[in-house]
Amino acid sequence: MNEHHLKLAEESLEKETTTINVGPTHPATHGVFQNIMEIDGERVLSTVPTIGYIHRAFEKIAERRPYYQITPLTDRLNYCSAPINNIGWHLTIEKLVGMEIPKRVQYLRVIIMELARIADHLVCNSVIGVDTGALTPFTYVFQWREKIYEIYEEICGSRLTTNIGRIGGFERNFTEAAWQKLHAFIEGFPAMLKEFEDLLDRNRIFMDRCIGAGPISAERALSYSFTGPNLRASGVDYDVRVHSPYSSYDEFEFEIPVGTTGDVYDRYLVRNKEMWESLGIIKQALVKVKDLDPSVYHAEAPDFYLPEKADVYSKMEALIYHFKIIMGETDLPAGEVYNAVEGANGELGYYLISDGGRSPYRLHFRRPCFIYYQAFPEIVSGGLLSDAIVALSSLNVIAGELDA
Amino acid sequence: MARPVQYNENKKVTFAPIPDGYQGEGFMATKFDKVIGLARANSLWPLPFATSCCGIEFMATMGANYDLARFGSERMGFTPRQCDMLLVAGTIAKKMAPILRQVYLQMAEPRWVIAIGACASSGGIFDSYSVLQGIDQVIPVDVYVPGCPPRPEGILDGILKLQEIVKNESLRRRHSDQYKGLLNEYGIQ
Amino acid sequence: MTNQEIKQLLSERFPELSEWEESYGMLTFRVPPDRNLEIANAIFHDEQLQFRFLTDITAVHYPDRVGEELCVVYHFHNLVDNVRIRMKTYVPVSQPDVFSLAPLFAGANWMERETYDFYGVNFIGHPNLTRILNVDEMDYFPMRKEYPMEDPTRRDKDDEMFGRG
Numbered sequence: 001m002n003e004h005h006l007k008l009a010e011e012s013l014e015k016e017t018t019t020i021n022v023g024p025t026h027p028a029t030h031g032v033f034q035n036i037m038e039i040d041g042e043r044v045l046s047t048v049p050t051i052g053y054i055h056r057a058f059e060k061i062a063e064r065r066p067y068y069q070i071t072p073l074t075d076r077l078n079y080c081s082a083p084i085n086n087i088g089w090h091l092t093i094e095k096l097v098g099m100e101i102p103k104r105v106q107y108l109r110v111i112i113m114e115l116a117r118i119a120d121h122l123v124c125n126s127v128i129g130v131d132t133g134a135l136t137p138f139t140y141v142f143q144w145r146e147k148i149y150e151i152y153e154e155i156c157g158s159r160l161t162t163n164i165g166r167i168g169g170f171e172r173n174f175t176e177a178a179w180q181k182l183h184a185f186i187e188g189f190p191a192m193l194k195e196f197e198d199l200l201d202r203n204r205i206f207m208d209r210c211i212g213a214g215p216i217s218a219e220r221a222l223s224y225s226f227t228g229p230n231l232r233a234s235g236v237d238y239d240v241r242v243h244s245p246y247s248s249y250d251e252f253e254f255e256i257p258v259g260t261t262g263d264v265y266d267r268y269l270v271r272n273k274e275m276w277e278s279l280g281i282i283k284q285a286l287v288k289v290k291d292l293d294p295s296v297y298h299a300e301a302p303d304f305y306l307p308e309k310a311d312v313y314s315k316m317e318a319l320i321y322h323f324k325i326i327m328g329e330t331d332l333p334a335g336e337v338y339n340a341v342e343g344a345n346g347e348l349g350y351y352l353i354s355d356g357g358r359s360p361y362r363l364h365f366r367r368p369c370f371i372y373y374q375a376f377p378e379i380v381s382g383g384l385l386s387d388a389i390v391a392l393s394s395l396n397v398i399a400g401e402l403d404a
Numbered sequence: 405m406a407r408p409v410q411y412n413e414n415k416k417v418t419f420a421p422i423p424d425g426y427q428g429e430g431f432m433a434t435k436f437d438k439v440i441g442l443a444r445a446n447s448l449w450p451l452p453f454a455t456s457c458c459g460i461e462f463m464a465t466m467g468a469n470y471d472l473a474r475f476g477s478e479r480m481g482f483t484p485r486q487c488d489m490l491l492v493a494g495t496i497a498k499k500m501a502p503i504l505r506q507v508y509l510q511m512a513e514p515r516w517v518i519a520i521g522a523c524a525s526s527g528g529i530f531d532s533y534s535v536l537q538g539i540d541q542v543i544p545v546d547v548y549v550p551g552c553p554p555r556p557e558g559i560l561d562g563i564l565k566l567q568e569i570v571k572n573e574s575l576r577r578r579h580s581d582q583y584k585g586l587l588n589e590y591g592i593q
Numbered sequence: 594m595t596n597q598e599i600k601q602l603l604s605e606r607f608p609e610l611s612e613w614e615e616s617y618g619m620l621t622f623r624v625p626p627d628r629n630l631e632i633a634n635a636i637f638h639d640e641q642l643q644f645r646f647l648t649d650i651t652a653v654h655y656p657d658r659v660g661e662e663l664c665v666v667y668h669f670h671n672l673v674d675n676v677r678i679r680m681k682t683y684v685p686v687s688q689p690d691v692f693s694l695a696p697l698f699a700g701a702n703w704m705e706r707e708t709y710d711f712y713g714v715n716f717i718g719h720p721n722l723t724r725i726l727n728v729d730e731m732d733y734f735p736m737r738k739e740y741p742m743e744d745p746t747r748r749d750k751d752d753e754m755f756g757r758g
Contacts, residue, residue, distance in 0.1 A: 024503055025453060026482075032455050032500065052726035053500045054455045057532035059711070060735060060742045072529060079457035095617060123460075142467035149464075160461055160553055222672075225647050225700030236672075243675050337617045338668060338679065340648075349649060351666070364651040366668075374703040400456045403497075403726055499728050532742055533735055534727060 014041050024053045030127055030392070031399030033373070042384050047377045051370075055403045062363040066328045067093055068167060068306065070363065075161035077365060078401040081120035081344040083112045083152070083164045088341035091246055092350040093167045093304070096337045101299050104292040105169045106248040107285045111182070112155070112164060113247070113341075114278040114285075118189075119148045120344030121229075121271040121278075124396040128268055129200055131393045132209040137199050144192050147185050154178035168305035169298025186283060193275060201272075210265035214379045214391025221262060224375040227368050228346025230395060233270045234262030240342035251288070252281050264387075264394040271396075303330045328358025345369055345396055369401040420446055437575050444488065444514070445570040446476040448563070451487035453507060455494030458521035458553040462493045470556040475563055484510040489566065490543075493553075495523035496536045508543040509592065513578050516570065518562050519545045522552040544586055594641070594674045596620040602641060607632060612681070621679040629665070629682050630692035630718075636669065636678075637697055644669035644678060647694065650704035652712040654686075654737045662686035665714055667694070684714065686737075693719035711736035 008014060023034035032053040038045045058077070062070050074085035087109050094101060122145050126138040149159040154177050156164040165171065174182075200206045216226070221234040231238055237256045241249040257273035259266030298305050302321045311318035324330055334356040340349040349366030372395060379395075380388035420442055425434025450472075454462055466472050466480070481487040484507045496504055508517070519539050522528030525548045527537035539545060546569055549562035577583055587593070596615055603622070604610055610632075612623040624632050636644040648668035655662055661683035670677050682691055693716035694701040705716045706725040713734035716722055724731065733740055 024500065025507060052497070052724075052728075053503075054495050054497050055499065055534045055726040056495055056497065056530045057534045057735065057742070061530065061532055064742050076457055076529075079460055139468045142464065143469055146464065146467075146469045159555060161457055220699065222646060223699040225698065225704075238672055243672075335616055336621075338619060338649075338677070347648070349668075351649065351651060351668070353653060362653045364649070366649040370703065370707070371700055374700065378699075527744075531744065533740075533744055535744070537744055 008040050012040050017045060024050075031397060031402070033392075033397065033399065033402070035376075035388075037385070037388070039385055042386070044380050044383055044385055044388055046381055047388070049373065049376055051373065052403055054399050056400075058365065058404045059363060062360055064359060066326075066358045067304075067332070067360070068325065070360070071165075072161065072163050074365075075163055076400050077367060077404070078120070078343060078345060078348070078369070078398045079160055080123050080398060081116040082160065082162045083116040084341060084343050085348065086162060086164050087113055087247070088339070088343070088348055089350060090165055090167050091341065092337060092339040092352055093332075094299075095339050096335060096352060096354060097301075097304065097332060099168060099299055099301050099304065101169070101247075102292075102296045103248065104289060104294075104296045105298060107289045107292075108170065108174065108297070109165070109247045110249065110252070110285045111282050111289075112152075114281045115148050115151060115185075117278045117344050118275050119145050120396075121275050124393070125200075125268055125271050126196075127393045128210070128264065128390060129206070131390050132206050134200065134203070134206065137196050140192065140199075141196055144185075144189060147181070147188075151178060151181045151185060154181055166298065166306055168301045171298075171306070172308075173295070173297040182282075182286075186279065186286070189279065193272075193279075197272060200268075207265065209386075209390060210268060210394075211263060212261075213264040213383060213387035214394065215261050215263040216375060216379050217262060220375070220378065224378075225371045226346065226375070227371075228343065229270045229274060230262075230267060230346065230372055232257065233259035233266040235260050240340050240347050244340065246339075246341060252284050254281050264390050267394045330358075332356055332358075340366070343368060345398065345401070346372070365404060367401045367404060369397050370404070373397050373402055440575060441571040441573060445567040448475075448477050448489040448516070448567070448570065449479050449481045449487045450477050450489045450491050450563075451481055451484055451507070451511070453490060453492045453494075453504060455496065455500065456523070458493035458524070461553040461556055462491065462520065462559060465556040465559045470560060472560065472563070475560070475567070477563060484508075485512065487511060488515060489563075490515065490517045491520055491559075492517065492524045492539050493520040495528065495530055496539050497534050498536050499534070501536045501539075501542050504539060505542045514570075514573070516546045516566055517543060518547045518549060518566055520549045520559055520562065521554055522550065525550065528552055542590065544590060594671070594676055596676075599642065599676065599678065602639075603636070606635065616679075619677050619679050621681065623681045623683065626665075626682045626684045626691045629667070629680070630694060630697070632680070633667065633669070633694055634697055643671045643673050646670040646672050647698040647700055647704075648677065650694070650701060650708055652708045652714050652736075654712060656738050658683070660685050663689050663712055663714055665691055665708065686713075689714045690717055691715070692717050693722075695719050710734070713737070 017038050017040050020037050024032040034050040035047045037047045058073055071086050071089055074089045075082040077085050122141045126141045129137040152162050154175055156162050216234055218234040218236050221231050235258050237258050239256045254277045257270050259270050306325055307318035307321050312322045332354050334354055336353040338351045340347045346368030351364040352360050353362040355361040380391050423434050423438035425432055452462055519525045524539050527535050547562045547566045549558050551558050599620055610622045614621050636642045648670045651666050653664045663684050663686050665682050667680040693705055705719055708714050709722050710724045710726050
């Protein structure tokens with residue numbers, strides 16, 4: 001890189017700039033990114049990020065996999081909120097084939113997606129705490145994140161990379177234990193979140209570290225194609241759940257929190273507020289689900305929805321459909337579709353080109369992390385090196401999503 | 405109001421078993437192998453090399469619910485120089501492989517490696533041009549933990565398995581020709 | 594603003610736009626490869642169109658379409674009226690030159706680098722068109738259809754492992 005243009009400020013006490021290398025295995029970077037930083041004392045003059053350290057070729061693999069086998073790939077994009085990725089992918093296929101999804105399934109999906117959003121924001125915000133020296137909130141919230149994982153486990157059997165749901169709905173109905181755990185979570189979580197906020201929100205050290213650190217203006221954020229909480233912290237109220245509602249989000253009442261300065265503190269506050277809103281959405285969904293037929297958990301789409309295993313072993317028709325789906329003999333329409341969901345980090349887009357075959361001709365993921373991490377040099381330059389670390393954790397860059 | 409202080413008086417504390425040896429009043433004689441193995445096994449300092457999903461599960465393992473500290477491994481060292489146990493959690497891409505090897509080389513003997521999860525063990529579901537098909541292509545591995553990602557219980561089990569290995573390792577193993585031969589296979593002198 | 598109005602506005606100003614279609618509600622059109630920046634600039638600054646948010650840049654490889662094998666796809670979003678459009682441009686794989694949108698959108702920088710990394714599309718005017726995800730030493734563009742997905746050095750999938758050797 002051409003670093004020769006970097007000049008020390010007149011008032012600088014340093015004789016020359018220092019080049020330091022942060023990453024790819026640096027403890028302060030949560031994930032594998034490398035930043036070669038040019039610093040003047042403690043002030044960051046420039047940084048050159050290098051990424052690709054866990055590039056796994058998702059898009060190439062997706063071209064060779066049948067549609068239902070791509071769900072596990074999407075798990076591993078943003079693994080802190082895997083269910084949103086899974087359901088986003090299923091919504092894309094459903095949009096392609098024009099499938100009608102029963103209301104109850106849509107509400108159940110909303111519940112799962114909002115739980116995932118809470119889990120993701122919990123990790124991000126508590127890690128900002130860790131980076132500013134507060135380890136206690138981290139250990140608190142991880143207990144509650146475990147409770148979310150237990151709910152996932154009741155529904156799909158897995159914790160982190162959930163592979164939740166199928167094209168057309170869920171693979172099984174929510175069990176009684178799942179409902180109980182969900183209700184217990186709704187009841188207990190607000191007290192924890194309140195305590196978490198009490199620990200950090202007005203904490204002098206935390207505020208001093210976060211306010212004014214790593215800011216980005218709304219214009220620059222838009223120019224960098226920011227979406228999600230990071231854009232909202234700059235003051236733009238763009239949210240895919242409202243702008244292009246999917247899965248019946250238009251029936252829910254919720255607020256889109258926005259910040260003003262786009263600094264670390266605003267991003268933290270926006271995420272915290274979003275957790276409250278998510279909790280509200282889940283409560284509304286629970287009410288809506290009550291009135292609906294509790295036996296419905298998937299769409300009537302035998303061409304795409306994998307039949308239950310017990311039926312496959314005992315019923316001829318189910319066996320035939322199972323065979324057809326697994327062997328890729330169902331016809332998908334050719335066409336191209338772009339579908340976006342509000343991932344925990346922003347607009348998670350799926351650009352799918354189908355040529356009618358059993359796997360996509362081309363599948364491109366619009367990965368919010370990848371797109372906004374390029375603003376990192378601009379966000380941190382001029383600030384302190386320690387601010388760069390909190391700025392990185394407040395952006396919530398997930399390496400899996402960054403590197404595809 | 406002062407917060408009530410709680411002590412874990414009612415909690416059962418387990419001690420590591422005394423190794424075989426000759427005991428009498430006020431003394432005990434045993435082999436260095438056993439004593440050092442015991443000490444090493446119960447104070448393994450982990451170096452988390454967390455790249456992706458498995459790293460998040462490793463965070464859960466360290467967290468309050470699963471509490472890796474119970475097994476003497478609470479001291480995360482983020483410098484390879486001080487650590488004994490390299491935990492490779494997550495996919496290692498080919499771009500990352502030289503760095504992983506570098507970290508391994510920087511660790512002092514004796515060093516042990518756990519490959520956490522399918523990706524670190526074999527490449528996992530990522531059978532692609534950019535992913536290293538198992539870290540054992542670049543560094544020797546002691547314990548493989550299956551799962552994509554493994555549950556925290558699985559990771560704990562892997563660490564307990566490694567403790568067994570460490571406990572029973574001969575002090576001379578690292579100087580043996582067999583061990584040197586193993587490292588030579590990886591091009592490590 | 595409806596797709597019909599956008600189409601009308603655009604085709605009046607730029608008669609060379611072609612292949613209009615509406616797939617799943619999104620208006621799609623094709624631009625000549627040497628005009629992509631100009632048209633993106635025009636729809637950015639137009640008072641009515643206001644496509645000022647770049648959602649995504651990617652490419653698709655069609656080996657069978659001789660002379661226009663690579664298709665660069667742009668997604669734009671008008672956040673005021675909440676409309677999305679898709680712009681495509683086709684380039685031959687032998688000379689995949691299009692103009693970079695980096696002067697217009699700061700976010701185009703890495704999206705174009707990724708597209709270059711995967712498909713080798715040459716974005717003219719890009720400030721730093723180098724590989725981003727793959728290793729620098731890589732000498733091919735892995736997402737093109739002719740390259741295999743698998744790791745070519747992998748030996749445990751050889752036939753002899755399955756008794757077919």
